[in-house]
Amino acid sequence: MPSRRIRLSIASCLTLFSAIIPTEILSASDTESIKVEVKENVAVPMRDGVILRANVFRPDRGGPYPVLVMRTPYGKSSRMDRYVKAGYIVVSQDARGRYDSDGEWESFVRFKTHDAEDGYDTVEWAAKLEGSNGKVGTFGGSYNAFLQWRLAPLRPPSLVAMCAYSIPARYTDLEGPGTIRPGRRLHWWSVSMSPDMRRRAEREGTHARAAAQKEWTSGKSEHWLNFLPYLDLPQEVFEDEIKPVRDWLKNPHTDPWKLHKAVNEITVPNLNIIGWWDHCNGDLMLDRAIRSEGGSKVARNGSRTIVGPWSHAGLGRRRYGNIDFGPQAVFDMTDYQIRWFDYWLKGKQNGIDKTSSYRIFVMGDNAWRDEPDWPLQRAQDKVLYLGSADGANTPAGDGKLAVDLPSQQGTDTYRYDPANPVPSLHGERLFQIPTDQRPLAKRQDILVYQTDPLAERIEVTGNPTVELYAASSAPDTDFIVRLIDVHPDGLARDVSMGVVRARYREGLDQPSLIQPDSVVKYTIRMNPTSNAFLPGHRIRLDITSSDFPNYDRNHNTAANQNADAELKIADQTIYFGSKYPTRIVLPWIKSE
Numbered sequence: 383m384p385s386r387r388i389r390l391s392i393a394s395c396l397t398l399f400s401a402i403i404p405t406e407i408l409s410a411s412d413t414e415s416i417k418v419e420v421k422e423n424v425a426v427p428m429r430d431g432v433i434l435r436a437n438v439f440r441p442d443r444g445g446p447y448p449v450l451v452m453r454t455p456y457g458k459s460s461r462m463d464r465y466v467k468a469g470y471i472v473v474s475q476d477a478r479g480r481y482d483s484d485g486e487w488e489s490f491v492r493f494k495t496h497d498a499e500d501g502y503d504t505v506e507w508a509a510k511l512e513g514s515n516g517k518v519g520t521f522g523g524s525y526n527a528f529l530q531w532r533l534a535p536l537r538p539p540s541l542v543a544m545c546a547y548s549i550p551a552r553y554t555d556l557e558g559p560g561t562i563r564p565g566r567r568l569h570w571w572s573v574s575m576s577p578d579m580r581r582r583a584e585r586e587g588t589h590a591r592a593a594a595q596k597e598w599t600s601g602k603s604e605h606w607l608n609f610l611p612y613l614d615l616p617q618e619v620f621e622d623e624i625k626p627v628r629d630w631l632k633n634p635h636t637d638p639w640k641l642h643k644a645v646n647e648i649t650v651p652n653l654n655i656i657g658w659w660d661h662c663n664g665d666l667m668l669d670r671a672i673r674s675e676g677g678s679k680v681a682r683n684g685s686r687t688i689v690g691p692w693s694h695a696g697l698g699r700r701r702y703g704n705i706d707f708g709p710q711a712v713f714d715m716t717d718y719q720i721r722w723f724d725y726w727l728k729g730k731q732n733g734i735d736k737t738s739s740y741r742i743f744v745m746g747d748n749a750w751r752d753e754p755d756w757p758l759q760r761a762q763d764k765v766l767y768l769g770s771a772d773g774a775n776t777p778a779g780d781g782k783l784a785v786d787l788p789s790q791q792g793t794d795t796y797r798y799d800p801a802n803p804v805p806s807l808h809g810e811r812l813f814q815i816p817t818d819q820r821p822l823a824k825r826q827d828i829l830v831y832q833t834d835p836l837a838e839r840i841e842v843t844g845n846p847t848v849e850l851y852a853a854s855s856a857p858d859t860d861f862i863v864r865l866i867d868v869h870p871d872g873l874a875r876d877v878s879m880g881v882v883r884a885r886y887r888e889g890l891d892q893p894s895l896i897q898p899d900s901v902v903k904y905t906i907r908m909n910p911t912s913n914a915f916l917p918g919h920r921i922r923l924d925i926t927s928s929d930f931p932n933y934d935r936n937h938n939t940a941a942n943q944n945a946d947a948e949l950k951i952a953d954q955t956i957y958f959g960s961k962y963p964t965r966i967v968l969p970w971i972k973s974e
Contacts, residue, residue, distance in 0.1 A: 417442040418466045423482050426475060428496070428503050432485040436475035436504075438511065439466045446515035447471045448542075448727035449508040452522040453501060453529045455480045455487065456574060457591075468720045469728070473508045477529065481578060489575070489623045490528055490553065491630045493638045501533025509540035517727045521545040521719055523655075524662060524694065528641075531668070535647035537677075543684075543726035545719050547655040548694060550664020551642035551671065553630075558933055560635045560886040560893070561860070562944070565812035565931035566661065568606045571620055571627075573598050579621035587618060607931045610947035631944040635890035642671040649677045651684030653722045655715055657692030658745070658878075658911050661814045665845070666756055666910055673739065673755075684735070686722075687756070688713070689912070690743045693815040702815045705875055708748035744841065745877070746867065746914030756910075757844045757969065764840070764970035766833065766921065768958045770794055774829040777874070781831035783921055783966070791959035796827045796926070798859065800935040800949040803928035804828060814932060819866055819874040819924070829956060832868060832922035836915055843912040844969025846878055848923070850904040851962035856938035856952035857895040858885045860927050863906050865966070867913055868920035880908035881933060895940055901957055923966050925956055 419442050423435045439462040441447065450470050452458075455477040462472040478500055479487025488495035505518050518540045520530045527546035534544060550556050557563055573594045581589035588594045609615055613631050620627045630636065645668070652672060656663045669687045676682040691707040692699060700711040725734035738752035768774075769788035774781025775796060804825060807817040822828060848863045861884070865877040882904045885893045896902050915921050928935055937943050938952040958964045 416467050418461075418463050426504055426507050428478075428485075428500055430496070430499075432478060432483075432496075434475055434478060434483040434485070434500065434504065436473045439463075439472040439474070440513060441466055441469065441471075444469070445513040447513055448517040448519065448723065449473060449511060449514050450723065451475070451505055451508050451518055451520045452526055453477055453504060453520075454522060454526045456525070457481050457578075464716050465720065468724070470723070471508075471511060471514060473504070473511075475504055479582075487579065487622070489626060490525070491623070491638055492626045495532075497529055497532040498536050501529055502536045502538045505533065505538040505541050516540055517542045519543045519545065519723045519727050521723075523548040523697070525549075528639075531641045531644075534650060535644040537647065537649055541650055543650050543652075543723060545653040545655075545722055547653065548657075548660055548662045548697065549641075549668070550662050551639065551667040552637045552664065553639045554635065554637045554890060555664040555667070556662060557634065558881055558883075560883040560890055561881065561936075562612070562631070562634055562934045563661065563932060564607050564612070564934050565806060565808070568615075568619065568931075569598060569603065569812055572602065572606060575623075576619065576621040579623070580618075583622065585621075610949075612934070612944045613942075632942070634944065635886060635893065642667055645671045645677070645681075646675045647677050648672060649681050651681055651686070651726065653685070653719070654687045655697055655713075655718070656687070656689050657694065657697055658689060658743075658909070659814050659816050660692060660694040660697075662694055663689070663910065665907075669740075670756060684726075686734075686737060686739065686741070688718075688741045689910075691745050691748075691816065693813050695813040696815065702817070704818055704873070705816050707743070707745060710749055711743060742843070742912050744843070744912045744914055746839075746841075746916050746919075751912075758971060761844050761969040761971055764842075764968040766923075766966050766968065768831045768923070768956070768964045768966075770831070770958075774831055774956075775826045776828065777823050777830045777832070777922075779830060781829060783831045783833045783923060787963055788959045791957070791961050793958070794829050794956045796829060796954050798827055798927035798938070798952045798954055800928065800937055800951075803930035803935050804862075804926050806929050806932035808932060812931060817876055819864070819876055820872065823874075825926075827926055827928075829925040830922060831925075832866075832920045835870070835918050835920055837917060839914055839916055839973050840921065840968075841912070841914045841971040841973065842877070842968045843971045845910050846880075846908040846969065847967045848880060848904075848906040848908065849963070849965050849967065850882075850906060850925070851901055851957040851964045852904060853899050853901050853955045853957070854884065854896065854938075854952050855898050855954075856950060857898055857940045858883070858936060858943075859896075859938050859952045859954065860884070860933070860936040861904055861906065861954075862926050862929050862933070863908065863966075864924040864926075865908060865911070866922040866924060867915055868922050870918045874922065877913045878908040878911040879929075880906040881929075882906045883936060901962060921968075927952065927954060
C-alpha cells in the first residue's frame with residue numbers, strides 16, 4: 383500500500399495534470415453536427431432568497447466547457463446556438479423582477495439596486511454547473527452591459543473576462559447634458575419595459591412587447607413625445623417605476639450610475655464594440671477609465687475597443703438609408719465575441735492578445751485602423767473660424783468656415799420656436815443613426831457654415847470642440863452643433879454633434895440661468911468621431927437649437943423644463959469676428 387507521502391504526490395500530479403488539460407475544442411465536423419440542449423427556467427437562488435430564472439444552453443457532448451452568462455431585463459428567449467456550437471455552456475437569465483424571475487425590478491434610474499449582488503451570485507452559480515470548467519465570461523450589450531459593469535467590481539472569483547458593449551459610464555451621458563432623450567426613453571419605457579411590469583401586476587393594458595410596439599407606431603408615439611410636462615406623464619408609461627423616474631426627472635443633472643468610479647475594482651478585461659453614432663458610446667469614457675485605472679494589469683492592458691460607423695441598433699452593418707460605408711464596415715459581432723472568449727476562457731492562441739487597444743473605422747476612407755490609445759496623441763488642432771456676409775441661414779446662405787479669423791465683427795440670427803423644432807432624421811425607431819441632412823436644407827432656424835471644396839484630404843479623429851459666442855432672448859436655451867461632410871454630389875452626411883443646455887454651461891453641478899441678450903461663451907465638446915474629409919468635399923458646421931425628439935425641446939424659460947409646460951420663442955444671435963471669435967477646433971491627423 384503506498385505511503386501517505388506517495389499518495390499525496392500522486393494526487394498532486396493528478397491535480398496539476400487536470401489543470402493543464404485544455405477545455406475540449408470541438409472540431410469543424412463536431413460544430414456542424416453538435417446539438418444544443420436547453421433547460422428552461424432553471425432556478426438560480428440569490429443571497430437574499432429571491433429566485434431568478436435562467437435558460438441554460440449546452441453542447442450535447444464533450445466538455446468540460448467554460449460558461450457564458452448574459453443577464454437581461456428584455457427576456458431570456460434568444461437562442462445561443464453559435465456560442466454553444468463553439469464550445470460553451472450559456473446561461474441567459476431574466477434580471478430580478480423581469481419575466482420569469484422573482485422579486486421587484488429596480489430600474490437603472492435608481493441609485494441603489496441588487497444588480498451587483500445578483501450578478502455575482504449568478505456568476506458563481508454558473509461556474510458550478512455540471513460540465514463547467516469553472517471559468518465564466520459575461521456578455522451582452524446596452525442594459526445587459528450595464529449589469530456587467532455593476533457586478534464586475536465585486537470580483538466574483540470565477541469571472542475571467544467580459545464583453546460588456548455599448549453602454550456609457552454615466553446616465554447623464556445616455557440622456558444628455560441636463561437634457562433627456564424622449565425619442566429613445568419614452569419608446570423604451572412604453573414598448574420594452576412597462577408591458578411586462580403591467581403583466582406581472584395584472585393591470586389592464588398591453589402585456590406584450592410586440593403589441594406595445596404596434597400601439598406606439600399607431601399613434602401613441604405622437605401622444606407621448608409631445609406630452610408636456612414630462613413630470614405629469616401617467617403611470618401607464620412607467621408603471622411601477624414611476625416614482626424613481628419622476629425623482630430623476632426633477633433632477634436631470636444627477637447621475638445614478640457613475641460606472642467609471644468603480645473601474646479600479648475591476649480585475650478582468652473587457653471587450654467593447656461600439657458605434658460612432660451610438661447614443662451609448664459615452665465619449666469612450668469607460669474604455670479610457672479601465673485602461674488607466676483598472677484594478678489589475680490584465681484589465682488595463684487586456685481590454686479592447688472596436689468602434690465602427692454604426693448606430694446602437696445597427697452594430698456591424700454597412701448601410702443606413704442612402705449612406706453606405708462599404709464592405710469593410712460589415713462586422714460579425716458573435717464571431718468576434720467567440721474569438722475573445724476562446725482566448726481568455728480556453729487559452730486558445732488566436733491572436734486576440736496581439737490586437738491593438740483600439741480599432742477604429744475611419745469614415746470617408748471607409749477603412750479600419752489600429753491605434754494604441756484614445757484620444758490619439760498625434761492629433762493636432764486645426765482651427766476653422768465662422769463668418770458670413772449677409773446671412774448663414776440654410777446651405778444656400780453665405781456662411782463660411784475658414785482658417786483666417788474674419789477681420790470684421792458680425793452676427794447671424796435665427797428664431798427658435800420649441801413648438802416647431804428641428805426634427806430628428808432618425809426614423810420611427812428613434813435610434814440615432816448616420817443621416818443625410820438635406821431634408822432640413824430649407825429651415826431658416828439652422829445656420830450653416832462651410833469650407834470651399836477641399837484641395838486635400840483632412841482627417842478628423844477625436845472630439846471636435848466648438849467655441850461659440852452667442853446671445854439669446856431667453857433665460858435658458860439650447861445650442862446644438864453638427865459637423866457634416868458634404869460630398870460633391872450633395873450628400874450632407876453628419877459626422878458628429880454636440881449639445882449644450884445654457885443653464886448647465888459651467889457643468890451639471892453648477893446650474894445658472896443666462897442674462898437675456900448678453901453674449902455668452904459656450905464650449906461644446908462634440909461626440910468622438912473619425913472621418914476623412916476627401917478632396918472635393920466640404921467641411922460644414924450647422925448651428926441650431928433643437929433636434930426633436932432625439933433631445934427634448936428647451937422651453938426657453940427659467941422653469942424646470944420637465945415640470946412646466948409653457949413654451950416660449952427665443953431669438954438667437956451667433957457672433958463671430960475678432961472680438962467674439964466663434965470657431966471649431968478639429969482634432970486633425972496629418973496624412974502620412
